[in-house]
Amino acid sequence: MAFKDFIFKKSLWLFHFGGASCNNCDIEILDCLTPRYDVERFGMQLVGSIRHADVLLVNGSINKKDKVRLLEIYHQAPKPILVVAIGACGCTGGIFAEGNTFAGPVDKIIPVDVYIPGCPPKPEAIIGGIVNLINKQPA
């Protein structure tokens, strides 16, 4: 079991789900893959299909229409899957928390493993969140 966990943490493939985002978090996530912050040294890769993913990155406020898609994506993913909520909107709802189309922060819809707050979080903060994710003990 420890071996499986070690292997899993060594090769996390990321799938990016953007809710009703203002695009800042999306760009900061992509920043992590650029030469300056290069997360491929930890074995992380952005993949295009949810079937290959190990980590679901969710950012942006989740409104009523996004909620359906988010649930669908989450159920399509092969288990085990880790969920990371990125940005103020993903963690709490941010300035949209009182809006009438808002369908709750990510952790009301699907279980979240790591929160990365910030509006938008700096790439350093995202890498810090990744370190938290890797050091997190399996439940």
Next chain:
Amino acid sequence: MLQNLFHFLIYPGLLFVTVIGGLLSWFDRKVTAMVQFRKGPPILQPFYDFLKLLLVKETILPAQGSKITFLMAPVCALCAAILSGLFILFPLLGIKAGFSGDLIVLFYLLSIPSLAYMIGGLASGNPLASVGASREMKLMISYELTFLLVIAGIILKAGMNIRLFDVLQVQNDTGAFIGSISGVLLFIASIFCLQAKLGLVPFDMAEAETEIMHGHFIEYSGLPYALIKLTKYIMLFILPAFLVAIFMGGFKWQGIHILWSVLKILVVVLLLTLIRNTNPRIKINQAMRFFFLWMNLLAIIAIVLIFFGL
């Protein structure tokens, strides 16, 4: 019997080609990272990826579509890759094996992985996978003729020998084929064929990540995807090895020649990686024109030159 199993599963079969192919895949990713001024993944990364997919992840079968075909396609691809690896590596490692005509058999065996990806993609019942599979089909139509012409040129240069071991013998006696003008032309054409066979960037429209999300692999997860990854590692080793065998005179295992043998493989993989990193993805009609007009022309010019003894 036991020896055959040993050859198939351990050396130079499954285990050997997996380890070398994984290391070459790391080399490919590391060179990519260095081209982009990044640090790149650790050396065991391809093995981590493979083991994670094999041991940890869940396998999801498509609800619509043929489940058995979907699962069998990666197995077929892997078996064909190992078999062609054996056909290539026995003569390369100096073991007298093979039969008259194994170059032709190799041509067919090397095209089976692409066919299997296509069948698997079509069996998954996903519209994007069908788009990927149809693109792969068009790509195969375009590059296979060029690849056949390259092999025909090699057979002509080797004095109508259609056995890989004899081709290597001829090169040992008269010098490597890449040392002549026709050899260089054939080598250029075959490098682009390899690029298309491996699905690397100028010709990766069949699994374009950003537009059709890995194309025919979109529904694969867990164990079958691990087998596909394994096939990709193996192909990244045996196709450059095939090129080394038919153009550069193969491997030798005495003294300083070991270094040259390793360098030959690394140079071919480096060439593929550099082409992949410095080119954009082209459209499928551009790829077809590229192979049908220019690469076939190059191969035919080379064959004419061979007739004049150049």
